[in-house]
Amino acid sequence: MRFVLALFKHETNTFSTQPTELQSFSRGSVREGPCHGVEAVRASQGTNNAVAAYLDLAKELNAEVDFAIYANAVPSGIVTRAAFEAIVAPIVASAAKGxxxxxxxxxxxxxxEGYLDAEGELLRRLRAVQSDTPIVAALDFHANLSAEFIRHADVVTGYxxxxxxxxxxTGERAARTLxxxxxxxxxxxxxxxxxxxxxxxxxxxxxxxxxxxIMDKACAAESSGRVLNASVFAGFPLADTPYTGLSIVLVADKNKQADAVELLDELADMAWRRRADFITEYDPFEKTLARAALLPDGPVLLVDHGDNCASGGTTDEMSVLREMMALGMTDAVAGPYWDPASVEALISAGMGAQCxxxxxxxxxxxxxxxxxxPLRVTGTVVNITDGRYTVTGPMFTGMRLSLGRTAVLDTGGxxxxxxxxxxxxxxxxxxxHAxxxxxxxxxxxxxxxxxxxxxxxxLAKHIVMVAGPGVCGSDFSQFNYTNLERPMFPLDAELGGIALMGPGPRRP
Known part of the structure; x- marks a missing residue:
C-alpha cells in the first residue's frame, strides 16, 4: 500500500500587498522554504498537525509513504504563480506514479496568481492523474470552498x-473515514x-x-455515527473570491445520504438565522485604549486585531503602539513587529547600546x-536572538518556528x-525565547x-480587543470586493432566504 502525503497551507488575504513567494513556505520547516521526504516527516512527526495523524495511519497500516512536500506559510497576500507551481508539481508527480x-x-x-481557487486547482490536477484514488483533505476552520474542490474530494474534515x-x-477524523x-x-x-x-x-x-x-450539533452527528464526518467552516472573509463564505460539509455513508441531507438543512438554517449575530461594530481604537489605560490591575491583554499576520496583516502598522505611548501606558511589552531593517539596526548597535x-x-x-x-522610538537593546522556538502550548504543539533574527528594545516603559x-x-x-x-x-x-x-x-486579568488600522479589519464595507458572489450578507440588502450553493455527490 502506497500513500502520497502533502502539507500545503496558506490563508490568502487578497487585500494585502505582500506577495507570498516560495521561500515564505518555511513555517515549521527544517529549512528555508518547503522541505520534502525525510525532512518533511521530521518537520511533522509528533506535532499537532493533521499530516502527523496521516503518518500514524500509514505506520498502523504498514503503508509506504511518499511525503511529497511540507510547505506552510504565514498568511499574507496572493501566492505567486511560480511558488504555486513549484509546490504543486511534486505532489502531482508523486500521485501520477500510482x-x-x-x-x-x-x-x-x-x-x-491565476487561481482564485488554488486548492480546487490542486485537486483538479490530482484527479486528472488519479481518477479513482481516494483524495482526503483536512482543512482549516476558515476554508472557503468551491464546487470544484468538493467535486474532486472523497473525504473532507475541518477544525x-x-x-x-x-x-x-482533524487528521485523525479524516484518516478514520479513509x-x-x-x-x-x-x-x-x-x-x-x-x-x-x-x-x-x-x-x-x-x-x-x-x-x-452549530458546531456542537455537527460534532454530535459525527460522534453518534449519523454521518461519517461533519464540518462547519466559518470561512475567511478577507479573501475576495466567488467561494468566500460560511459553508458546511458532511461526509455521509451512501446508504445514509437522505438523513445527512436533513442534517445539512438543519445546520444551514441555524447559521442563516443567526447571521446578524456574527457581526459586531467596534469602537475607534483611541477610545478603547483610553478605557484600558484606566484599568487598575493587570496583566491587561491589548489585542490589536486590524493588523494580524494570521489574517494576512503585515504586523508593521504602528498606530496602536503610538497611541499607547501618547497615553503614557507603561510597564508593558509589545510585539512582535515585523521590521527587518530595524532588526538589522538594533543588532548592529549591539547589546546594551542606546538606539x-x-x-x-x-x-x-x-x-x-x-x-x-513609522514610529520613532529610543531605547536600550536588551536582547538579541535567532528567533527560534518550539511551540509548547495547545495550538500546533511541537511545531518549530522561527521569527528570523529578533531584538528587544527597552524604551524605559x-x-x-x-x-x-x-x-x-x-x-x-x-x-x-527572548x-x-x-x-x-x-x-x-x-x-x-x-x-x-x-x-x-x-495569563490575562482583562482582555481588550482593539480595532487598530490594517487589512484585517472587521468592517467589511471598507473593502472593495470585486469577485465575491453577490448579494452577500451583511454587504447587501437583507436577503430573502438561504441560497443553495452546493452540489450533491461528487461522482455518480
Missing part, C-alpha cells in the same frame, strides 16, 4: 476549534452547502455563541487607504520585540484575533 490514497493537509482559503487546538484530531473506505466498510458521499453570508473573524469561535450550538529607530510603518495598504507611518519574520503570538514562546515574561507586565500589546487565547488567554 498510489492507494492521497492525504492532504491544506488550509482551504489559498489564492494564487472544530478556534483557536485551532484540534488539528491532529480507512473505512479502504476496508470497504463505507462508501463516502460529500454533501456541501455554502451560505451567502460573511462572518466576522472575532465572532466565529465555536467555544461561544453564535457558532457554538533610536524608525519602527514599522514600511508598508502602504491601499486597499484600506492607509499609508505606512515598554519592551518592544522586533523580528525579521511576521508571526502571530499564539504561543508564549514568542516572548519567552527572555521576556509577559505575565509580569501590566500591559501586553499583541496583534491577533483569536489564536492568542491558546497561549495568553490564561
Amino acid at each position: 498510489c492507494d490514497a492521497i492525504l492532504l493537509d491544506l488550509h482551504g482559503a489559498m489564492v494564487a 472544530c476549534t478556534y483557536p485551532h487546538v484540534d488539528v491532529y484530531q 480507512r473505512a473506505m479502504l476496508d470497504k466498510r463505507a462508501e463516502p458521499v460529500l454533501l456541501w452547502r455554502r451560505l451567502p453570508m460573511l462572518t466576522q473573524i472575532l465572532n466565529q469561535s465555536p467555544s461561544r455563541q453564535p457558532m457554538k450550538d 533610536t529607530i524608525d519602527l514599522g510603518g514600511k508598508t502602504d495598504m491601499p486597499a484600506v487607504n492607509l499609508r505606512g507611518k 515598554i519592551l518592544i520585540l522586533v523580528s525579521e519574520k511576521p508571526q502571530e503570538p499564539f504561543d508564549a514562546g514568542i516572548f519567552t 527572555g521576556i515574561l509577559p505575565e509580569t507586565k501590566k500591559f501586553i500589546l499583541i496583534k491577533s484575533k483569536q489564536h492568542f487565547l491558546a497561549g495568553f488567554g490564561s
